Amino acid sequence: MSKEETYINDLIDFLSIPSISTDAAYEAEVRKGAEWLASDLRNSRMENVEIMETDGHPVVYADWLHQPDKPVFLVYGHYDVQPADSVELWTSAPFHPEIRDGKLFARGATDDKGQVLIHVKAIASLMEEDGELPVNIKLCLEGEEEIASPSLVPFVKEHRDKLACDAVLISDTPMIDEETPAIVTGLRGALAFEMEVSTAATDLHSGAYGGAVPNAAHHLVKVLDSFHDESGRVNVEGFYEGVPEVTDELREEMARIPFHEEALKGELGLTSLYGEEGYTPLEQIGLRPTLEFNGITSGYQGAGVKTVIPKVATAKVSCRLTGEQDPSHVFEKIREHVEATAPAGASVTLDKQIEAKAVTVDAGNEYIQKAGKAYEQFYKNRTLYPKEGGSIPIVEVFRNELGAEPVLMGFGLQSENMHAPDEHFHLSNFKRGIQTVKAYYKSFQED
Amino acid sequence: MSKEETYINDLIDFLSIPSISTDAAYEAEVRKGAEWLASDLRNSRMENVEIMETDGHPVVYADWLHQPDKPVFLVYGHYDVQPADSVELWTSAPFHPEIRDGKLFARGATDDKGQVLIHVKAIASLMEEDGELPVNIKLCLEGEEEIASPSLVPFVKEHRDKLACDAVLISDTPMIDEETPAIVTGLRGALAFEMEVSTAATDLHSGAYGGAVPNAAHHLVKVLDSFHDESGRVNVEGFYEGVPEVTDELREEMARIPFHEEALKGELGLTSLYGEEGYTPLEQIGLRPTLEFNGITSGYQGAGVKTVIPKVATAKVSCRLTGEQDPSHVFEKIREHVEATAPAGASVTLDKQIEAKAVTVDAGNEYIQKAGKAYEQFYKNRTLYPKEGGSIPIVEVFRNELGAEPVLMGFGLQSENMHAPDEHFHLSNFKRGIQTVKAYYKSFQED
Structure with missing residues (x-):
C-alpha cells in the first residue's frame, strides 16, 4: 500500500466515527473521535499528546518543539461533526464513507475531519522522511466547533502559555475552485x-x-x-x-476574485441579487x-x-x-x-x-505570503486572498489571547455540501493539501 | 319544579353534549346535539321538525306557520361549540355544566346554546300558555358556525323558498352590560x-x-x-x-355607547390603545x-x-x-x-x-324598534344600537338571499368567556331572554 493509500484508509476510519457534538446520545462517539486522533498523533511521533477535559467535549493537544530558532505554529481544527439528518437524503450512509469519482463521501469529510487529517498526515510524512519537523508545531483540536465552541474560549484563556505561538494555522475555509487556492484575509x-x-x-x-x-x-x-x-x-x-472605507486598492483586490452572478443566481434559485447600493456583491459580503x-x-x-x-x-x-x-x-x-x-x-x-469582532489579516505578512507560495507549487492558479462574509469567532480569540497571526489556509470547496446530505471531500485536495502543508513548513527551513 | 327550573335543566342537558364541530372525533356528538334540539322542538309543538343533511354537520329545521296575516320570523343560531382545551384551565369540567353565583358554566353556555334555547323555550312557553304562537316562526339552527359555516351558504341558496321570511332573528351578539340591552345595527x-x-x-x-x-x-x-x-x-x-363618511349624527350615536378606556386597557393588559388618527376607539372598531x-x-x-x-x-x-x-x-x-x-x-x-360584505341595519325599522321596546320591559336601561367590529358573514347571506331584515338581539355579555375557559351564561339573562322574546312576538299581535 502506498503512503497515500494508508492516509486515505486512516481518514475513512476517522470518518466512520459519528462524533456529533450537538446530540448528547453521541457523547461517547465524540470522545472516541478524540481518542482516535490522539492515537494517530502518537503514531505520527508527536509529543505530549493529551486528551484535555473541558466542561464539554475534550480538546486534543499535542506538540513537537525542537527547533528553537524557528517559528511555532498552532494548528487548530475540529473533530466534531454536524448531525447527518435527514439520512435518507444521502446516496451512501453518512458514517460509512464511500469513494465515488475521486471524492470521499461522509459526514465531516470536508468539515473538518479531512482537513484536520491533512495536518496530522503532513506531520507524519515529514517525520517519516526526515525524523524531525522543520518548524515547531502544536495542535489544538476541539470537539465543539459545530455547537459554537462554548468551552474553547475559556480553554484558550486558561492555557495561554501552553498554546503560545507565532501563527495559528486553520484549514476550515473554502478555496475558490479546484485549481485556485485561497487564504482568507478577512472574516466578518x-x-x-x-x-x-x-x-x-x-x-x-x-x-x-x-x-x-x-x-x-x-x-x-x-x-x-x-x-x-x-x-x-x-x-x-x-x-x-x-x-473601514472601501478603498480603491481593496476594490481592485476584490475584483480579482472570480464572481459569476448568473451561476450564483441559478445555484441559489434567486431571480435577483439584493444588497446595499454602491457595492458589488463580493464587497457586500466581504467588506460591508x-x-x-x-x-x-x-x-x-x-x-x-x-x-x-x-x-x-x-x-x-x-x-x-x-x-x-x-x-x-x-x-x-x-x-x-x-x-x-x-x-x-x-x-x-x-x-x-x-x-x-471582525478579523482582518494583512495579506503581506510572511506567514500568509509563504502559505500562498506553498499552494502554488501544487495548484495551477495563483493563490487569492478573499474576504469572507462568515464569522469564526475563535480566530479573534486566538489573535487577542495569543498575539498570533491567523493563517486561514483552506482545502475545501463551497460545493462539497458542508452541513448537508452527501457531504464529500476531493481526495485530490487531501493529497495536495498534505504536500502543500509540508512545503509550507519547509519554506521556513530555508530562512 | 317551576317552568323556569325545567328550562334550566334542559339547558344543562343540552350543554352536556360536546358538540365540537371542528374535531372529527366529535362528529357523533355534533349529531347528538342536532337530535337533542329536534326532539326538544317536537316537545315544544313545533311542526315539520327535520334534521337536514349537508356536506358537513346537519341543520335543524322546524316551523309553525298558522298566522297568515302576521310576519314570518326565521330564528338562526348554532348548536355547535368551540373546543374546550385547555381543559385544565376550567374551574369545573366544560361538559359537566355547573351553576355558581347565578351563572351556568359550560362550553357553549353563552355561545350559542344558551341563546338558542331562549328561542326554543320562548316558543314552548307561548305554546303552553296560548296553544298557538302570535306570529309565524321558522328555525334554522346550524352545526358549523364555529368552523365558518361552510355548508350554510349553499343550504340557504338551495332552500330559499323554505326559509323565506320577513326578519331573521339572531341571538349571538353581546349586550352592553347586564342591564343595558343592545341590538347590533352594523357588522363589519x-x-x-x-x-x-x-x-x-x-x-x-x-x-x-x-x-x-x-x-x-x-x-x-x-x-x-x-x-x-x-x-x-x-x-x-x-x-x-x-x-361611508362618519357623519356628525353617527358620531353622536356612537358617543352614546359607554366606553371606559382605562378599564379596557386594564382588562386587556394594554399600556396604550392604538388606531387610526381622528377617530374614537368605538368609531375605529365600529365604523372604520x-x-x-x-x-x-x-x-x-x-x-x-x-x-x-x-x-x-x-x-x-x-x-x-x-x-x-x-x-x-x-x-x-x-x-x-x-x-x-x-x-x-x-x-x-x-x-x-x-x-x-359589511352589514348595516336601519335602526328605525319596525322589527328593530319593537325588539328594542320588548327588551325595555325587562331591563333597567334603554336599548342601545351599537355598530360591532366583528363579522357574521351569514347575516349578509340571509339578507341577500331572503331579502329579510336581520334583528341582532343578543343576550350574552362580553365578559362571559366565549371561546375561552370558564365560559358561562348569566341565568338572569336566560330567564329575561325568554320573557323578552315572548314579548317581542306578542307585540306584533297588537298591530
Missing part, C-alpha cells in the same frame, strides 16, 4: 440577538377590538422595517462606526456589515384563518460586522434605535446571544 | 388572505451570502409595513372606496375598516441562534370592511399594491380565504 464579526414585542395580556379578537388596539406583529414589522433605508443601508445611528432577519414569529401559524390580534411577536436578528465595529456598541445603538422607534403600546425586549 | 365585513414571499431555493448561510442576496423575512416586512401610513390609515390605493396581521412566520423559530437567510416568509392578513366596500375589489387593490411594492428578488403569492 457577528452580533446576534432576539427581539420580543409584546402589546397585550392575550391574543385579541380582530373583530371585537381590531382598529383600536396595538397589534404586536404590526409593531414588530414597523421596528424591523426601520432598520434599513431604501438603499439597503442599515438605518441605525452609529451602526457604521468603525467600518449587515443586519439580517433570521426568523420572525407571531400569532397564528396553522392552516386556514384565525382572526386574532397577536399579543407578542419575536424576531431573531443577526449582524455581520467589519473592521473595528464593536459588537457591544452596535448592540447598544440598536437598543437606542428600537426604543426611539417602537410605537405606542409596544413593550420591546432585546436579548443578546452572540458577539464577535 | 371581512377579507382574509395569506401572503407568501419567496426568494431562494433554500435557506442561505448569512455569513456566506448575507448582504448580497434577498431575505424573504426582510421583504415580507417591507411589504407588510407598506400597508399602513404613519397615521394608522391603510395605505393601499382604492382600499377606502365605499367606506382595518387591515391586521394575524400571524407571521419565517426562518428559524427554535431556541438560540441559527444565522440563516430565510427563503420563504408568510403572513396571515385580515381586513374588516365597512359600508359598501367590496371584498373582491379590496383584494385586487391589495394585490396591485403588493405587486408595486415587493422588492426585487421577491416572488409574492396571495391566497384569498374569506370574504364577506
Whole structure:
C-alpha cells in the first residue's frame, strides 16, 4: 500500500466515527473521535499528546518543539461533526464513507475531519522522511466547533502559555475552485440577538377590538422595517462606526476574485441579487456589515384563518460586522434605535446571544505570503486572498489571547455540501493539501 | 319544579353534549346535539321538525306557520361549540355544566346554546300558555358556525323558498352590560388572505451570502409595513372606496355607547390603545375598516441562534370592511399594491380565504324598534344600537338571499368567556331572554 493509500484508509476510519457534538446520545462517539486522533498523533511521533477535559467535549493537544530558532505554529481544527439528518437524503450512509469519482463521501469529510487529517498526515510524512519537523508545531483540536465552541474560549484563556505561538494555522475555509487556492484575509464579526414585542395580556379578537388596539406583529414589522433605508443601508445611528472605507486598492483586490452572478443566481434559485447600493456583491459580503432577519414569529401559524390580534411577536436578528465595529456598541445603538422607534403600546425586549469582532489579516505578512507560495507549487492558479462574509469567532480569540497571526489556509470547496446530505471531500485536495502543508513548513527551513 | 327550573335543566342537558364541530372525533356528538334540539322542538309543538343533511354537520329545521296575516320570523343560531382545551384551565369540567353565583358554566353556555334555547323555550312557553304562537316562526339552527359555516351558504341558496321570511332573528351578539340591552345595527365585513414571499431555493448561510442576496423575512416586512401610513390609515390605493363618511349624527350615536378606556386597557393588559388618527376607539372598531396581521412566520423559530437567510416568509392578513366596500375589489387593490411594492428578488403569492360584505341595519325599522321596546320591559336601561367590529358573514347571506331584515338581539355579555375557559351564561339573562322574546312576538299581535 502506498503512503497515500494508508492516509486515505486512516481518514475513512476517522470518518466512520459519528462524533456529533450537538446530540448528547453521541457523547461517547465524540470522545472516541478524540481518542482516535490522539492515537494517530502518537503514531505520527508527536509529543505530549493529551486528551484535555473541558466542561464539554475534550480538546486534543499535542506538540513537537525542537527547533528553537524557528517559528511555532498552532494548528487548530475540529473533530466534531454536524448531525447527518435527514439520512435518507444521502446516496451512501453518512458514517460509512464511500469513494465515488475521486471524492470521499461522509459526514465531516470536508468539515473538518479531512482537513484536520491533512495536518496530522503532513506531520507524519515529514517525520517519516526526515525524523524531525522543520518548524515547531502544536495542535489544538476541539470537539465543539459545530455547537459554537462554548468551552474553547475559556480553554484558550486558561492555557495561554501552553498554546503560545507565532501563527495559528486553520484549514476550515473554502478555496475558490479546484485549481485556485485561497487564504482568507478577512472574516466578518457577528452580533446576534432576539427581539420580543409584546402589546397585550392575550391574543385579541380582530373583530371585537381590531382598529383600536396595538397589534404586536404590526409593531414588530414597523421596528424591523426601520432598520434599513431604501438603499439597503442599515438605518441605525452609529451602526457604521468603525467600518473601514472601501478603498480603491481593496476594490481592485476584490475584483480579482472570480464572481459569476448568473451561476450564483441559478445555484441559489434567486431571480435577483439584493444588497446595499454602491457595492458589488463580493464587497457586500466581504467588506460591508449587515443586519439580517433570521426568523420572525407571531400569532397564528396553522392552516386556514384565525382572526386574532397577536399579543407578542419575536424576531431573531443577526449582524455581520467589519473592521473595528464593536459588537457591544452596535448592540447598544440598536437598543437606542428600537426604543426611539417602537410605537405606542409596544413593550420591546432585546436579548443578546452572540458577539464577535471582525478579523482582518494583512495579506503581506510572511506567514500568509509563504502559505500562498506553498499552494502554488501544487495548484495551477495563483493563490487569492478573499474576504469572507462568515464569522469564526475563535480566530479573534486566538489573535487577542495569543498575539498570533491567523493563517486561514483552506482545502475545501463551497460545493462539497458542508452541513448537508452527501457531504464529500476531493481526495485530490487531501493529497495536495498534505504536500502543500509540508512545503509550507519547509519554506521556513530555508530562512 | 317551576317552568323556569325545567328550562334550566334542559339547558344543562343540552350543554352536556360536546358538540365540537371542528374535531372529527366529535362528529357523533355534533349529531347528538342536532337530535337533542329536534326532539326538544317536537316537545315544544313545533311542526315539520327535520334534521337536514349537508356536506358537513346537519341543520335543524322546524316551523309553525298558522298566522297568515302576521310576519314570518326565521330564528338562526348554532348548536355547535368551540373546543374546550385547555381543559385544565376550567374551574369545573366544560361538559359537566355547573351553576355558581347565578351563572351556568359550560362550553357553549353563552355561545350559542344558551341563546338558542331562549328561542326554543320562548316558543314552548307561548305554546303552553296560548296553544298557538302570535306570529309565524321558522328555525334554522346550524352545526358549523364555529368552523365558518361552510355548508350554510349553499343550504340557504338551495332552500330559499323554505326559509323565506320577513326578519331573521339572531341571538349571538353581546349586550352592553347586564342591564343595558343592545341590538347590533352594523357588522363589519371581512377579507382574509395569506401572503407568501419567496426568494431562494433554500435557506442561505448569512455569513456566506448575507448582504448580497434577498431575505424573504426582510421583504415580507417591507411589504407588510407598506400597508399602513404613519397615521394608522391603510395605505393601499382604492382600499377606502365605499367606506361611508362618519357623519356628525353617527358620531353622536356612537358617543352614546359607554366606553371606559382605562378599564379596557386594564382588562386587556394594554399600556396604550392604538388606531387610526381622528377617530374614537368605538368609531375605529365600529365604523372604520382595518387591515391586521394575524400571524407571521419565517426562518428559524427554535431556541438560540441559527444565522440563516430565510427563503420563504408568510403572513396571515385580515381586513374588516365597512359600508359598501367590496371584498373582491379590496383584494385586487391589495394585490396591485403588493405587486408595486415587493422588492426585487421577491416572488409574492396571495391566497384569498374569506370574504364577506359589511352589514348595516336601519335602526328605525319596525322589527328593530319593537325588539328594542320588548327588551325595555325587562331591563333597567334603554336599548342601545351599537355598530360591532366583528363579522357574521351569514347575516349578509340571509339578507341577500331572503331579502329579510336581520334583528341582532343578543343576550350574552362580553365578559362571559366565549371561546375561552370558564365560559358561562348569566341565568338572569336566560330567564329575561325568554320573557323578552315572548314579548317581542306578542307585540306584533297588537298591530
